[in-house]
Amino acid sequence: MQDDDLSLFQAELRGVKPLKHDRADTGKPKADRKQFNTLRQAATISQGETKVDGLSDQFVIDVGAEDPLYWAGNGVQDGQMRKLKLGQIPFDGSLDLHGMSVEKARDTLWEFLAEATKLEIRCVRVTHGKAVRMDGRKPMIKSHVNTWLRQHPQVLGFSSCLAKHGGTGAVYIILKRTMMDGRDE
Numbered sequence: 001m002q003d004d005d006l007s008l009f010q011a012e013l014r015g016v017k018p019l020k021h022d023r024a025d026t027g028k029p030k031a032d033r034k035q036f037n038t039l040r041q042a043a044t045i046s047q048g049e050t051k052v053d054g055l056s057d058q059f060v061i062d063v064g065a066e067d068p069l070y071w072a073g074n075g076v077q078d079g080q081m082r083k084l085k086l087g088q089i090p091f092d093g094s095l096d097l098h099g100m101s102v103e104k105a106r107d108t109l110w111e112f113l114a115e116a117t118k119l120e121i122r123c124v125r126v127t128h129g130k131a132v133r134m135d136g137r138k139p140m141i142k143s144h145v146n147t148w149l150r151q152h153p154q155v156l157g158f159s160s161c162l163a164k165h166g167g168t169g170a171v172y173i174i175l176k177r178t179m180m181d182g183r184d185e
Helices: 003-013 033-044 078-085 102-118 140-151
Strands: 070-072 093-096 123-127 155-160 170-175
Touching: 070 078, 070 140, 078 155, 078 170, 093 102, 102 123, 102 140, 102 170, 140 155, 140 170
Parallel strands: 093 123
Antiparallel strands: 070 155, 123 170, 155 170
């Protein structure tokens, strides 16, 4: 450097203090290992009330993203299930479970089916999504919905939808109807 440039540079650096360490301060406090372990243990203990809805997560039937779902309960006529599979039974209600946690999806599905039953709806559609994953794992919500619907007391059967209604990312569900007082059907 020339003397003129060196003197200008030194003049600009006047009052600057050198760093005492080589690590940047991100402003984020260092994690306290004891507190972290305490919070982790507390998270495993359920704080809320346990909701008993008859749906079990003890054994979940894993299904692939493109696997079609189909199940018919005892006594359901083949003709009814064939019509359901072909989309010939109109659905009167629809529910979308995309982006929900498994617990939220479970509660929402239970409430939706209870409301549909109360309103005497015969067929509904539930969109669970396919959740195609890069890591090769099976879709969680789809697998849980497949398992829960088999356990639900009001579900007679279900089948994957036609492509225009969601394909293998949704199911048509045929429900039991409890005849209301005064109906002749």
